[in-house]
Amino acid sequence: MSRINVMKPWLGAEEADTVAEVIISSWDALGPRVAAFEAAFAEAMRFEHAVATSNCTTALHLALVVAGVRHGDDVVVPSFSFIATTHPPTYVGDAPLAVADVDPLASNVKAEPIGRALTGKTTAVIFDDQGGAPVDIDSVWEMCDPRGIILMEDAACESGSTGKGCPFGVGAGVGAWSVHPRRLLVTGGGGTLTPRNEERATRVRRLREHSMNVWAKNRADSVLAPAEEYLEVGYHYRMTDLQAAIGIVQLGRVNEIVARRREIVAINTPRLSQIPGLRPVRDPAWGEGIFQSIWVDIAPGLGATRGEVLGAGALADSSAHRGIMSSDRQPVYRGIDTEVASLAFCERLSDNTLILPVLHQMTDEEQSRVIGAACSGSGGPGRPMVLVILVAETGLAREVAAAIADHETRLVISSLDDGTAKPVSTIDGIEVFGAIGDVVVFPTEHPLVCVGHRAAGQRIVAQLGALSVGSARYATVVDRTARVIGSSSVGRGNARLAGVVMTASASIGAHVAAIPGLVLSHDDAVAECATFVARVALGANVPVGRAAHLSRNASARALSAIGWGVTIGMAAAVLGDIPDAEARVSVPVQPIERTG
Numbered sequence: 001m002s003r004i005n006v007m008k009p010w011l012g013a014e015e016a017d018t019v020a021e022v023i024i025s026s027w028d029a030l031g032p033r034v035a036a037f038e039a040a041f042a043e044a045m046r047f048e049h050a051v052a053t054s055n056c057t058t059a060l061h062l063a064l065v066v067a068g069v070r071h072g073d074d075v076v077v078p079s080f081s082f083i084a085t086t087h088p089p090t091y092v093g094d095a096p097l098a099v100a101d102v103d104p105l106a107s108n109v110k111a112e113p114i115g116r117a118l119t120g121k122t123t124a125v126i127f128d129d130q131g132g133a134p135v136d137i138d139s140v141w142e143m144c145d146p147r148g149i150i151l152m153e154d155a156a157c158e159s160g161s162t163g164k165g166c167p168f169g170v171g172a173g174v175g176a177w178s179v180h181p182r183r184l185l186v187t188g189g190g191g192t193l194t195p196r197n198e199e200r201a202t203r204v205r206r207l208r209e210h211s212m213n214v215w216a217k218n219r220a221d222s223v224l225a226p227a228e229e230y231l232e233v234g235y236h237y238r239m240t241d242l243q244a245a246i247g248i249v250q251l252g253r254v255n256e257i258v259a260r261r262r263e264i265v266a267i268n269t270p271r272l273s274q275i276p277g278l279r280p281v282r283d284p285a286w287g288e289g290i291f292q293s294i295w296v297d298i299a300p301g302l303g304a305t306r307g308e309v310l311g312a313g314a315l316a317d318s319s320a321h322r323g324i325m326s327s328d329r330q331p332v333y334r335g336i337d338t339e340v341a342s343l344a345f346c347e348r349l350s351d352n353t354l355i356l357p358v359l360h361q362m363t364d365e366e367q368s369r370v371i372g373a374a375c376s377g378s379g380g381p382g383r384p385m386v387l388v389i390l391v392a393e394t395g396l397a398r399e400v401a402a403a404i405a406d407h408e409t410r411l412v413i414s415s416l417d418d419g420t421a422k423p424v425s426t427i428d429g430i431e432v433f434g435a436i437g438d439v440v441v442f443p444t445e446h447p448l449v450c451v452g453h454r455a456a457g458q459r460i461v462a463q464l465g466a467l468s469v470g471s472a473r474y475a476t477v478v479d480r481t482a483r484v485i486g487s488s489s490v491g492r493g494n495a496r497l498a499g500v501v502m503t504a505s506a507s508i509g510a511h512v513a514a515i516p517g518l519v520l521s522h523d524d525a526v527a528e529c530a531t532f533v534a535r536v537a538l539g540a541n542v543p544v545g546r547a548a549h550l551s552r553n554a555s556a557r558a559l560s561a562i563g564w565g566v567t568i569g570m571a572a573a574v575l576g577d578i579p580d581a582e583a584r585v586s587v588p589v590q591p592i593e594r595t596g
């Protein structure tokens, strides 16, 4: 069994031949190939200007220098990134950093958290496309550009991604790219800067060569080198011709490399998605990534820790890594003035994500070994989870927490009355984390939604709507004091909340979740896929469709008709549309006398 590493560049005979040519030519550095690489990069990625550098970190540094960022300015960076995104602002006059949180689903920065981190002194925002997943640049641009804030893309992982059908990165004011061995394109180390205008490109070209006003290529082209001058303090940030020559060959392979990676991901991620609690990061709506790795988010409900999943990979000789770091937690930046209330998503993703290898040369056996180890390490199907969104004063939150404590609930999402993410760690022993946006992060789970008052309810419905979670997946919110009166009907996907009373002839659509205190009286009709937790009472003549789950202390009166596919009893799973023969019943399916 051969070791599968997280990185293995795809380099072949063509790269070896081109390196040999460079060596024979004697121009191993300061020669013509750097200029040829810059032209090839600009053409492949559709930029007007590309300036090759020694690596992406130095490219970011030069981007800040030519943008005029200096001591006294604020620079916003994502906390959730390799440390190389965070260091460069400290090189330019120790510009203070403000770190921004990320989107829990796209796992990348987005406009809103960046907006919260901006101050009157912010002159630049650096964002990065983590793992090669493109950022929603347009929204960030719309926020920064009118304020004169320069938008810098740390595109270290990004070569080959597309946004709205175009090569990615054209939206930023300037992009910094990496060709380090972990990347899609590799040259043995190197970087490129793509400034928007000629003036900046010329200055960067100078600055990377000690600020000499004659470009190395021009000196190489002449027998008698023109005398050069040094116009300002410069740096030694050059790419070599050996690196550039490899880069030119690699640029010719971009489409092939991207297609192969996307194919490996498309074949293998469905197996991971079948495990509740594992979420492979996918393409966002606005672009297509290059999948530097298969990046997996582990929900607390998985039933296995990240360490256990990584350990299973190690036993199969498949090397996986923990996911991306949060730089504000590193000793060097601990205590940094974050300017933002919460980095909850960054920190959760840092603690709960891992990356699995995607290598161009992977065999079917190797792909299967990587994915098989991750699946077995995660403990198979895992326990079903119920997501509960609590938008409530503490009293109702406790009531709901107590009601679900006996059940399969492993994950509670908290979004308190003001609708912002203010996670607390537990409510009566049940884990609480995240915010309403996390509903979409765990696509196989069915959230219950509880609200404390009508206004909050409407807002949450709007938020859920904005998240485009289908009606089969989420619950409509009903105020705890609501009375659903005779002949009313409530559509699909409804949660009836604590204290709601339904009177005669009300009907509730499919995918119903009912939590404490609900009373359904005679002739109420409940369609398929219902969940009734503690102290829900069904009055007489309440027909309940298929796939219901009645948990402890829920009761149904005589003549209530409960359909097929019903699970009754404590700690039973909420089953979907199961056929008759597969119904799992822990007590006989028949009308039950009301107990209380």
Ligand SMILES: Cc1ncc(COP(=O)(O)O)c(C=O)c1O
Binding pocket: 055, 056, 057, 058, 081, 082, 084, 085, 128, 154, 156, 157, 177, 178, 179, 180, 182, 190, 191
């Ligand atoms: C997001 C990000 N930015 C920047 C860098 C630095 O790239 P380089 O090694 O080319 O300086 C890395 C390297 O891993 C990275 O992951």
